[in-house]
Amino acid sequence: MKKFILLAVTLVFASAAFAEDFEYNTGGTIDMVPTTGGSNDGWGEWFISTVLNDTGYDIMITEFGFPCCGPATGPYGWVVWTDVGGLVAPSGQASTADYYGEFTPTDPGPGTFPPTVYSYIDVSASSIIIPDGNYFCFGYDNTDTGGQISFNGVDTWAWYGGVWDPDQNWSRTAILQVMANYEGALDQTTWGSIKNAF
Numbered sequence: 001m002k003k004f005i006l007l008a009v010t011l012v013f014a015s016a017a018f019a020e021d022f023e024y025n026t027g028g029t030i031d032m033v034p035t036t037g038g039s040n041d042g043w044g045e046w047f048i049s050t051v052l053n054d055t056g057y058d059i060m061i062t063e064f065g066f067p068c069c070g071p072a073t074g075p076y077g078w079v080v081w082t083d084v085g086g087l088v089a090p091s092g093q094a095s096t097a098d099y100y101g102e103f104t105p106t107d108p109g110p111g112t113f114p115p116t117v118y119s120y121i122d123v124s125a126s127s128i129i130i131p132d133g134n135y136f137c138f139g140y141d142n143t144d145t146g147g148q149i150s151f152n153g154v155d156t157w158a159w160y161g162g163v164w165d166p167d168q169n170w171s172r173t174a175i176l177q178v179m180a181n182y183e184g185a186l187d188q189t190t191w192g193s194i195k196n197a198f
Helices: 002-017 188-196
Strands: 022-025 036-039 046-052 059-069 078-081 099-101 118-122 128-130 135-141 145-150 156-160 163-166 172-174 177-182
Touching (some): 036 172, 046 172, 059 078, 059 135, 156 172
Antiparallel strands (some): 036 145, 046 135, 059 118, 059 128, 059 145, 059 177, 156 163
16 A cells, blocks of 8 residues: 555656746746747847746746747847836846847747747756746747737737837737746645655
C-alpha cells in the first residue's frame, strides 16, 4: 500500500512541478489562438502589455509565449519593465527596458496570417524579479507579423510612429503570455503533507 501512495504522491508532485505559480495571457486563456494579426510595418514593431503583480508574493518570470512569425530579433527581442506605475505603457522606447534579450520566432514566416504558432522563450536564467504590487510591462519585437484578437478589454500597445500606440483605438488586443513562479515562497504545508503521508 505504501508503494502505491508513494507513486501517487510522486506523480501529483511531478505534475505540479511543471505548473507555474503565475500564468497570464492577454487573451484570457493560456495559449490563446490569435484570430488576426498585425505586421511590423503596418501595425507596429514592438507589441507590449502591462500587468499588475497582485499575487501577494514577489514573482520571478520564467517564460514568455508570443504567437508571431518572422526572422530573428535584435538584442531587444523580448523586453521587460519591472515597474511602470500603473496600467500604462512605459515612458520610453524598447531600449529603455530593464531586461531584454533576443529570440528567433518558431514560425519563420514570412507573412503567416494570423500567426498561431507560439514562440516560447525561457528567461528563467535572467532572474527577473517583479515585486508584489508592481505593474510590470512585457513584450516582444514583431519582426514580421504578431498575433492579435478583437479588443477584449485588455490594453496592449504597439510601437508605431515613435510612440506606444494603443491597440484599443483600433479595436484590437495583441496576444502576449508570461509565466512566473513565486520568489522564495516554498510551500512548507505541501512538503509536510507529503512527509506525513508515509
